[in-house]
Amino acid sequence: MKRDIFQAIADPTRRAILVLIATQALTPNALADQFDITRQAVSKHIKILNECELLEQEKVGREIYYELKIDKMKEVDQWLEQFRKIWENRFDQLDDLLTTLKSENNES
Amino acid sequence: MKRDIFQAIADPTRRAILVLIATQALTPNALADQFDITRQAVSKHIKILNECELLEQEKVGREIYYELKIDKMKEVDQWLEQFRKIWENRFDQLDDLLTTLKSENNES
DNA sequence: ATTTTGTGAAACCAAATGGTTTCGTATATT
DNA sequence: AATATACGAAACCATTTGGTTTCACAAAAT
Helix, strand or coil, X not given: CCCCHHHHCCCHHHHHHHHHHHHCCECHHHHHCCCCCCHXXXXXXXXXXXXXXXXXXXXXXXXXXXXXXXXXXXXXXHHXXXXXXXXXXXXXXXXXXXXXXXXXXXXX | CCXXXXXXXXXXXXXXXXXXHHHCCECHHHHHCCCCCCHHHHHHHHHHHHHCCCXXXXXXXXXXXXXXXXXHHHHHXXXXXXXXXXXXXXXXXXXXXXXXXXXXXXXX
């Protein structure tokens, strides 16, 4: 099963996990406390996120702290770039139109 | 089945469709030509994209032209914003560190 | 030394997913 | 009028998904 970051963020629970571990490392148990699913289900989500290279982990005794590899999120940002170009371009065009209308109005 | 834009972009074929119709409206048949799947399969993807309110359609005779509702893509951008804040902040911190090191070097 | 705790992995399951083939129907073409 | 084309929808199917329960094992706590 080859998974990518877009599949990783498709699931709402995984998106929530990513937000939680974006600023602080957390253990699977700590994460499971935040949801209405078993610790094992969270573990499976972690496994998927790990396969997508979205996580860094640090083992402390018998606990494992997972934190977001935030740079990986930039891949989504990069994919969005092509659409951002379009909507920014359209905004500029709208801006131009409004400017034109305004100046035409001033001249009348 | 409640679907959202993150599920919509999880599938690689759907992502390709979104790119294709970002700048020009296309019919299901025209889209199907671009992939190795049946027109009906494309139709199902279109249905999903439509449910996520990602499409505008215009009927011309017996053809239906689909185009991307680009503003909807901003939802992904907005979700990314929280992570962007973090990585920009970390970049600033790195920048500060480098500046500090440089000035310390000049003073020695 | 025994028990408790934190974890990953496996076996299992119902539901969702992404594809196909088949069909009905509206619109163009001949 | 008959045929061809464009489309959506339904029935069907294998695979994937997201969850569960159960298990094995290492590390703490008692």
